[in-house]
Amino acid sequence: MGELTLTSLGLLFVFITLSSVGQLCMKAGVRGAGATSTALVRGVLRYVVATVARAAVLVGIGLYILAALAWLPLLSRVRLSVAYPMVSFSYVVVVVLSAAVLRERVRWRLALPGLVLIGVGVSLIGLGTGLSRPGSVSGSQPSAAAVRDWHSVPGPDPQAASGWRGRTRAQQPQRLSGVPSVPERVPRRRDPRCEQSSALASFLSAGQAVCYW
Amino acid sequence: MWSRRAGPFALLMICVAMGSLGQVCLKAGLGGDEIALDAFPLGAAANVLPFLIRPLVMAGIGLYVVSTGLWLLVLRWLPLNIAFPMVSLGYVFVVLLSAFVLHEHVKWLFALPGLSCIVLGVSLIGLGRVDEKRSGDGEPLPPAHPSGNSPIERSVR
Known part of the structure; x- marks a missing residue:
């Protein structure tokens, strides 16, 4: 598990704290707002x-x-695949926090199994x-870079290598069977890891919002 | 036919669905183009700028903004401890949309049980929430409309 360094755990802590407190602030702010007529679209707009x-x-x-x-x-x-479960922790x-700070009534008997199921x-x-390796969309073989990272050896470019480190041991044999014995070098632009990081960027950059809203 | 109880949940679903649709718009707007992440904090941010003027990307961001406004409305009626975990329904929408609209390869062996768990x-x-007479934080529910229509139904229309 080389991917969960102190730095990334710290970032995770910062992220969860910021987004949770952000939600609490929003709820607290909305709470104080007076009763607003929301009968029409204009009313909703005015409220927002x-x-x-x-x-x-x-x-x-x-x-x-x-x-x-x-x-x-x-x-x-x-x-x-590691970052996703972290999100559900938030x-x-x-x-x-909504129980402790906002004093909301939480039905733990339903909330706990519900949260576990969501997680x-x-x-x-x-x-x-x-x-699913990014190249599998087109059914291509894993690249040399993917194979290298498969063995949990950090690639030369730690930023692009994000997606491929630290698989669980149970997944490895199954995946290794598809690996060519002599992995060929692929051009950088075709590197599936880049594809993945671009997918990640599009998935997350503009809006973490969706995941959490 | 919204009941008073279902109204806020329906609004939340609309809110989450719009956010997910925004996500799909962003992804479709980017197409296969890569955003270089060479100089991570600032250089990458500069690389993002030309993508912002694409129509689909702008539509995605617009959907986000609308979704955020609706979220504030949802928060008004639902206690946070109920509303926030329900945002995870966005995963369901995004996975389904990316499979059927974007034609992405989805590992259903994992996705199906995963999505079922989330829905459950x-x-x-x-x-x-359904069991309670009032919301957990004492916020009153939106008043029932005499005609039987929830204000939400009218507002959404």
Whole structure:
């Protein structure tokens, strides 16, 4: 497990803290807003504008943007199948904080198994993402770089190598069977790791939002 | 036919679905083009700029903004401990959309049980809300409209 360094754990801590506190701020800000008529689209717009103008909501949105900024370097260090389950941990943090700070009533008997199920589900999706190599879309063989990282040897470019380090041991034999004995060198532009990092960038750069909203 | 109870959840679903659609728009807008990450913090940010003027990318960002506004509305009615975990439904939307709209390769062996778990977990958390007379933080539900229509239905229309 070479991918979970102190740095990436620190980034994870920063990310979860920022996004959770951001959500709390937004909720707290919305809470204080007076009753607003939402009968029409114009009413909704007025509500949203009035809400966004509230300091706590602004702070929450700002924290959110900061969290997205912390997410990118985290992704460049940790592969997606590890990062995904981490995201679901923020659900737990938010639920606990909303009970502790906002004094919301939480039905733990339903919330706990629910959160566990969400965590398992997100982890499964992340696992599928980690297993499917980017080149498999076109059915190509894994590149030399992918093979190298397969053996958990860090590539020369740690940023681009994000997606391929630290697989669990159980996944390895199955995947190794598809590896050509003499992996050929692929041009840098075709490197599947680049493909993946671009997919990651598009998936996450503009909006962490979706994952958390 | 929204009931008073279902209204906020329906709005949340719309909010999450719009966000997911925005995600798909972004991905489609980028096409196969790579954004170079050479000089990570600032250089990469500069590399992102030319992508922002693409119509699909702009549509994706616009969907995000709308989704954020709706989220503030959802937060008004639902306690955070119920609403926030439900955002994970975005995974379901994104995986389905990326498989059927973007024609991405999805490992269904992992995705199907994963998505089922998420839906099940979200349903469990939602049950915690259905049982309650009022929301956990004392926020009143949106008033029932005399005609039986929720304000949400009218606002969305």
